[in-house]
Amino acid sequence: MKTPILFRATRWMILAAAVGLASATPEFGPQGDSDTADFIEMDVKADNRMIGSKVEVAVENGIATLNGTAISLEQTERAAARAMATAEIRAVVNRLRIIDPVAKDAVLAERVQQRLSKSEAIDASRIRVIVDGRKATLAGQVGSWDEQELAREIATEIPGLKEISNRLEVTFDTVRTDSAIKAQILHMVHDDPLCQGITIDVKVKDGVVSLGGEVGSPGEKDQLVHRSHVTGVTEVWADDIMVNRDLAMEGMNGKITKPSDTLRVLEDAFAADPRLKGADIQASAAGNQVTLTGTAPNDEARAAAESTARGIPGVMIVANEVRVAGGVSQPTAAISKDQRLATVVE
Known part of the structure; x- marks a missing residue:
């Protein structure tokens, strides 16, 4: 059941021809760091959901480093997923920057709230969105862990947001409908490059x-x-x-590995990321989730640790509990009265 878009098997040959990679084949992909980097760049450009991004790639020791700009967090994570699907790449250091939006924080918050409200997979009535300095906080309650993570994924689609703090409390007090389950699975498939x-x-x-x-x-x-x-x-x-x-x-092939392998790859990726210099971050893995703890020298390093962890094969969820040195962590789902809460525009 093929679709009219670029088929996955033929993309190897089409992109290889575009960048002149004679050694690239559907079975083995490009050969060598330079060819692999060129190949990933072309593959990202071929994705119609990467319009507006400018991605440059460097590859060394099986680790791809992405530099450049994107219009949304979704694009940064999509680029990392495409890089990860290339043979010989075992981790991705994602240094893509989000282009500054024209919209103000309050408008960005409204857009996130509206997008959440349109999803059949989530009950958005108990979710509130706060945006401050292009950093979004999701607060309130959802009925399941899946809805908590899905809310974050939906928020990444909004152009201009550079970070998302997911502080949604899971209450386990709702029964999911068949339509909500179907909507989540379809979103998962549609969202996966x-x-x-x-x-x-x-x-x-x-x-x-x-x-x-x-x-x-x-x-x-x-x-x-x-x-x-x-x-x-x-x-x-x-x-x-x-x-x-x-x-x-x-x-x-062979990239969805056990948690111990995930942690070894993550350690190498952290070492290759200059933004994490001076950070003291520990990671643990269970199933498809990685939990990050410890301290980072600044907000950029904290966000970098999360984006790099999301570039590890098999990692679906990242719980970022890293504290910024000298900062005070905020309790989950705590909202002060003077913070701006987004409202749904009917």
Whole structure:
């Protein structure tokens, strides 16, 4: 079930021809650091959701460093995901800067609130958004961990925000509807650049998810099934997911590893990031989540640690508990009365 956009298997050959990489093949991708860097740059440019960004790539010792500008946090994370899908890349140091928006903080807050309210996967009525200096804080309550992380993902789509602090409290006091579950899975597929070029059908009835369509490998199928086990799902049926090797993302082979491997790669990535000089950050991993603790010399280093952690294969959630040296951490979901809360514009 291919879509009209650039198919994943053929992107290797098309992009290789564009940058003159004679050694690049669908099976092995580009060879050498310089070719790999050029290839990633072209791959990012080929993504129609990266319009407005300018990304430069350097590769050394299997670590890709992204420099340049993007219009949103979503674009920075999308560029990192594309780099990660390239053979020989084991980690990404994401140094992309967000272009300054024309909109003021209050307008950015309204835009986030409106985007959250339009999502069928989240009950946004208990969420409030605060934006100060282009840094958004999500406060209030949601019913599940999935909604907490999804709220952050939706907020990253708003151009101009340079950081998101997710302080949503999970209450576990709601029952998710089939429509909310379906909306979350569809958002996950649509938001994942590695799903570009494939079509996945999703049906949900009484908490049972039925998936249909094509993926490139058994590993991709297993990953899709695993990620579809969101809150409220009792079972996932994937008998109608067919494996089509022409759609395989060969660069991801073997990159979804165990937590101990994740931490080793993350340590190397932190060492390669000059923004983290002087930081004392510890990381722990459990499943697809990485938790960061310790201290950073400034806000930039704290945000850099999170963006780099999100560039590690298999990491879906990053809990950033790093404190800025000399700063005072804010309690989860605490909001002072004088802070500006966004309101939904009807």
